[in-house]
Amino acid sequence: MVKLADFIKLDAEIRKKTHIDLPGSIENLPDGEEREAGNGGFADVKPSINWDGEVEDELDAEQDPDAYWASKRKDYYRRFFRHLEEITASAKNGVVEDLNPLKESMKAFLQKNELIDIMYSTALTSKEYPDNVICHSVNCTIYSIMVGMKVNFPIEKLQELGLAVLLHDIGMGLIPESLTEKKGSLSHTELAEIRKHPVIGYNFLKKAYPDMPFLALTAHHEHEREDGSGYPQGLRGNAISEYAKIVGMVDSFEALTHKRSYRKQLLPFQAVQNIIQRDKKKFPRAILKALISRLSVYPKFSYVQLNTQAIGQVIDVDERFPLRPTLRIISDSKGEKVAEEYNISLKDNPLLYIIGSAEPPAEP
Numbered sequence: 599m600v601k602l603a604d605f606i607k608l609d610a611e612i613r614k615k616t617h618i619d620l621p622g623s624i625e626n627l628p629d630g631e632e633r634e635a636g637n638g639g640f641a642d643v644k645p646s647i648n649w650d651g652e653v654e655d656e657l658d659a660e661q662d663p664d665a666y667w668a669s670k671r672k673d674y675y676r677r678f679f680r681h682l683e684e685i686t687a688s689a690k691n692g693v694v695e696d697l698n699p700l701k702e703s704m705k706a707f708l709q710k711n712e713l714i715d716i717m718y719s720t721a722l723t724s725k726e727y728p729d730n731v732i733c734h735s736v737n738c739t740i741y742s743i744m745v746g747m748k749v750n751f752p753i754e755k756l757q758e759l760g761l762a763v764l765l766h767d768i769g770m771g772l773i774p775e776s777l778t779e780k781k782g783s784l785s786h787t788e789l790a791e792i793r794k795h796p797v798i799g800y801n802f803l804k805k806a807y808p809d810m811p812f813l814a815l816t817a818h819h820e821h822e823r824e825d826g827s828g829y830p831q832g833l834r835g836n837a838i839s840e841y842a843k844i845v846g847m848v849d850s851f852e853a854l855t856h857k858r859s860y861r862k863q864l865l866p867f868q869a870v871q872n873i874i875q876r877d878k879k880k881f882p883r884a885i886l887k888a889l890i891s892r893l894s895v896y897p898k899f900s901y902v903q904l905n906t907q908a909i910g911q912v913i914d915v916d917e918r919f920p921l922r923p924t925l926r927i928i929s930d931s932k933g934e935k936v937a938e939e940y941n942i943s944l945k946d947n948p949l950l951y952i953i954g955s956a957e958p959p960a961e962p
């Protein structure tokens with residue numbers, strides 16, 4: 599018997615209790631197989647959308663950059679949330695939403711370089727959004743775009759990837775709520791019904807958006823794995839859509855960085871270690887490498903707690919020492935706001951290390 603919430607997050611691969619090493623280093627992660635030939639297991643898929651369109655007006659970020667980026671962060675997170683909520687609600691009623699507003703949001707989002715780090719921090723640490731399949735999809739979208747950037751996707755493919763990942767679990771929304779909102783455990787029959795969601799999503803997206811076949815393919819393949827261990831078709835390697843490979847991997851990362859009834863929430867680098875140790879044959883080497891270098895690090899602007907209990911904001915990350923960023927300390931070991939904030943480099947202070955993420959201070 600499996601609980602639905604756990605299923606949604608873990609794709610029915612029930613995770614063992616996770617051993618936690620603190621502090622760790624990504625240098626020590628197992629090296630994996632030889633690099634795959636060509637482009638790391640990706641099929642060479644050309645983007646199929648013309649993304650030309652209007653660019654939204656820019657606000658002035660100079661006067662109050664903190665307020666500006668805080669408002670952008672909320673704005674884009676909510677935009678993606680609402681787009682998906684609306685598309686799902688309409689799909690339930692047999693109505694196909696026009697995707698142009700979502701395309702425009704995605705395009706505008708990708709034009710703001712700084713936003714991706716801020717959104718990463720939001721996806722990882724914010725408790726202001728519900729722990730449901732819509733937020734799960736928004737978070738996966740942010741992580742996928744980071745991976746896509748690292749594997750040098752051109753902007754057109756990042757935009758397609760963003761759309762495809764946001765809609766990848768739409769099949770879940772088309773399964774009767776009596777099942778998806780069931781509080782208790784699921785029987786094997788119910789679990790089998792839930793496992794139909796990639797096919798349900800595929801059928802819907804294929805019909806609804808025939809001009810964007812990558813949407814349906816991503817939904818269909820998101821639970822397929824490189825070594826053939828996935829479902830529904832047990833596909834392998836290049837038979838799996840490249841966007842689906844990315845969403846499959848970040849899906850696991852998203853699950854591991856959220857608390858579950860049988861384990862605590864993992865820090866980003868612990869989640870990455872966990873995936874590398876257990877699932878390295880399930881994903882192409884190129885995207886695993888991108889996961890290590892982009893998602894192991896503490897996101898810039900996020901808040902973390904030190905072993906002294908002090909809380910600081912990540913202000914700088916040296917890629918060579920991703921687990922030892924520079925912090926601006928905002929509260930002391932007793933949880934009291936420091937009289938004057940100061941910077942501390944964990945690289946230069948070996949006795950200090952991060953024990954977890956922290957909530958941002960309440961806005962005045």
Ligand SMILES: [Fe+2]
Binds near residue numbers: 766767795820821
């Ligand atoms: Fe799924």
